[in-house]
Structures are given as structure tokens and as C-alpha cells.
């Protein structure tokens with residue numbers, strides 16, 4: 001495929017002509033256009049360096065140097081930006097729009113911000129192709145592109161299995177190849193607490209799988225955030241509570257609820273104790289740290305799968321329920337806890353994202369809190385979309401993209417055939433769908449199988465979240481393009497699994 005068909009996700013507006021231009025690696029010049037006020041954009045400088053070997057995979061793979069004609073025809077890719085935005089981080093509102101016009105001898109890439117320029121550079125790298133003799137070409141192309149949804153994320157779970165920083169960085173690289181723009185870092189959970197807190201060091205020294213090798217130091221976290229920023233990817237951390245917190249109890253005594261057998265403590269612990277002021281004092285101090293470590297203005301608070309049985313067994317909780325007039329309705333206790341945590345978070349100028357359970361408990365949460373839909377049942381996710389947007393909340397769709405679940409065959413089609421705004425509601429409600437997320441939960445995933453399980457299946461959701469749905473209806477039509485992308489991922493060093501019988505031209509080079 002040597003036309004725009006080779007670009008994934010499919011751009012919004014494209015015109016390609018049969019006219020094509022030869023590219024010599026020695027003659028390609030990536031540079032700034034416009035006045036010199038555009039120069040020195042660190043993010044773009046880094047991208048120019050990063051994309052050269054991506055545009056010319058042969059060029060750096062140590063293969064015999066391509067014969068470069070003496071005169072070496074030059075080809076310039078010229079970038080102009082309305083405002084670089086280069087010194088900041090990508091945010092929820094960052095424009096990723098770009099125009100790319102490829103003609104004889106030059107490609108003009110214009111964008112509002114550097115984040116759009118990164119998306120255009122990725123597209124350009126996917127337009128370049130080789131003939132069987134290894135000569136590089138690019139066709140005359142005009143593209144006007146922008147994302148359908150602002151939030152296009154991937155969740156990694158680094159608690160069920162620890163993921164080395166290198167595995168996270170490689171995932172960020174691959175995310176940029178499909179224009180994902182949010183890394184949802186589900187960093188801690190029941191089995192392990194790998195985040196090394198400077199305020200509460202015992203959390204990881206007692207809660208991590210291993211206190212030295214299976215932790216993320218502050219500099220590891222900074223490294224992930226910096227790597228993501230250079231690719232226009234936001235890092236949204238999740239510190240899930242009150243459930244999914246067993247590992248927290250290892251390093252922070254008196255945080256979790258002691259469960260009882262009749263009148264005596266059973267020795268096991270449940271969700272964070274919502275009846276104790278100590279819990280909120282700890283959470284405030286802990287959140288004071290982590291909201292400053294992660295620059296993004298959004299923060300995921302979890303709130304999923306809270307088991308009430310331990311709370312019910314504890315006499316102090318039962319007294320608290322009476323005092324608060326909650327009767328026997330423990331969803332009111334969960335609501336009380338979540339409202340406190342959301343308020344703590346907003347006091348640190350962060351907007352909260354919470355799992356849909358928090359809404360299902362009919363909790364009074366601030367209007368700007370984003371709900372994250374993950375359950376396919378009891379109501380279908382379409383019903384949940386309708387219900388949550390009717391209440392006026394922005395919503396993220398995750399339910400159809402839990403691709404930690406695998407099946408034999410082309411299950412990428414299930415991710416492709418999703419219609420995120422196909423629910424009963426007004427146009428206003430449809431606009432409240434800000435995007436979605438692919439989840440790769442870690443119960444059965446670690447660095448040995450993360451990439452083949454994630455790629456290229458996650459790319460199906462990437463196209464659903466970026467492209468015009470009316471132009472990307474058919475999975476059958478998408479398959480050859482997805483195969484092209486899969487082969488491209490292999491050439492870029494991503495261990496993407498095969499989609500069906502066949503081969504890639506350079507799969508074993």
C-alpha cells in the first residue's frame with residue numbers, strides 16, 4: 001500500500017495522487033518554517049532526530065549503505081506552528097490538528113501546536129514507502145487531520161505484575177505510532193505497591209513485591225513523564241481506593257478496615273477505613289505528594305469493586321453507620337468516602353476521574369468529575385453511557401476495550417466495531433463522551449507478553465478514537481491497512497503479534 005491507505009489511524013480528510021517523488025535519506029531535511037520565533041522547540045527538535053530512522057528504517061539498521069546518488073535530490077519537510085506550546089505538557093485541551101501537503105521536493109506541515117506537529121510527523125513517516133529495490137518514495141498528498149476524541153488512552157497495570165521502566169517507555173513509543181495521547185498508569189493495587197513515596201517510604205519498602213528491584217523511584221516516574229511528553233502523551237496516574245488497597249496496608253498500619261469474625265478481629269483487612277479520620281489525614285498528605293509529582297491536571301481515583309462485607313463485620317463501622325444515619329446502605333458509606341477523596345483531590349487543583357461504580361452508587365460528585373465506564377454488565381455500556389451523560393457528566397469509554405482478555409482469531413474486530421456515541425441521548429450528551437481507553441490489566445501480563453498482547457490489537461481502538469466513524473465502518477476494509485501497520489511496528493522494533501496467516505516483507509531482518 002503506497003497511498004494514504006498506509007496511514008493508521010485514517011486521517012479525517014485526504015487526497016492522494018499517483019504522482020510520486022523519490023526520497024534520498026541523505027537528502028531529507030526536516031526543518032522549521034516561519035520566522036525564527038518558531039525555532040528551538042525542544043519537543044520538535046527531539047522529534048526530528050527520533051523520526052529520521054523511523055522514516056528510513058534501512059538507513060540505520062546497519063545494512064549496507066544505500067547507494068546515494070552524488071547530487072542526492074533534496075526534499076524538505078517544513079514545519080510551521082501557530083504557537084509551539086513547546087515548553088509545557090500536553091493537556092486535555094491541547095490541539096492536535098495539523099495539515100500536511102506533500103508535493104515535489106517538499107512537504108509543508110502546519111499545526112496549531114507542537115502536539116499537532118508530532119501527529120503530522122507520524123503521518124508523514126507512514127506515507128514514505130520503499131520499492132522492492134529499497135528506493136524510498138512518497139506520493140503527492142494533501143491531508144487535513146484532527147482527532148475525533150480528545151482522550152485516547154492506554155491503561156497499564158504495574159501492580160499485578162511489575163513492568164520495568166523500559167517496557168513502559170517502549171509502550172509509549174508504540175502508542176505514539178497510533179496517535180494515542182494518554183497513558184493511564186494504574187500504578188498500585190492489591191498485590192503490590194511499587195510507587196516509592198518520599199512522604200511514606202514504607203508503602204513500597206513493605207508493599208512492593210521487592211523493595212529494591214520492583215519499585216518506581218521518583219526519577220523513574222520523572223523519566224516516564226518526560227518520555228511521554230516528548231511524544232505528546234499525557235500521564236494520568238491512578239491511586240485506586242478505597243478497594244484494591246491490600247498492599248497499602250503493609251506499609252501504612254491502621255489504614256485498612258480490620259475485618260471481624262463475630263466479636264473478634266479475623267486478622268484480615270478490607271477497604272480503607274472510611275470511618276476513621278486517620279484515613280483522610282493520610283490520604284490528604286499522600287495526595288499532596290502525588291498530585292505534585294504528576295503534572296497532568298487529571299487524576300484517577302479509582303473507586304471500583306468495593307466489597308462491603310468487611311465493613312459490615314466491623315463494630316466501629318457499624319457504629320459509624322448509625323451515627324451517620326446511613327442505615328444498612330453501605331453504598332452511602334462508599335459515597336461518603338469518595339466524596340471526601342474527590343474533595344481532597346480538587347483542593348490540589350486536580351480534576352478527578354473515577355470508575356463508574358462511584359456513579360452507580362448514586363454519589364453526589366462534582367459535575368466536572370469524569371466517569372470511566374468499564375462494565376459490560378448488568379446494564380450494557382450503551383445504557384451506562386446514556387445514564388451518565390444524562391446526569392451531565394463527561395465520560396470515558398473503557399468497557400469494550402479490555403484487551404487483557406484474549407480469544408483465538410481476529411478479536412481486534414470486536415475493538416474496531418465499537419460506536420462510542422451510539423446511545424440514546426441528545427447531541428449535548430454525545431459531546432460528553434470525551435474519548436476512551438484500552439486496558440491491559442496485569443493479572444496475566446508482564447514484560448514477557450505485554451507487547452504482543454497489546455499490539456496491534458490496541459490499534460483497532462486507536463482508529464475508532466481518532467478517525468471519522470463514517471469512513472471507517474468496515475473492519476474488512478481496515479484489515480489490509482492494519483496488516484501494513486503491524487509490519488511497520490515490527491520494523492520499528494515493536495513485537496506486534498500477527499493478525500492472520502501471511503508475512504511481512506522485512507519480518508526477520
Ligand SMILES: CC(=O)N[C@H]1NC[C@H](CO)[C@H](O)[C@@H]1O
Nearest residue numbers: 304305355374402404441443
Ligand atoms: C476497573 C476494573 O476493571 N477493575 C478490575 N476489573 C477487572 C480487571 C481485569 O479484567 C482488573 O482486575 C481490574 O482491577
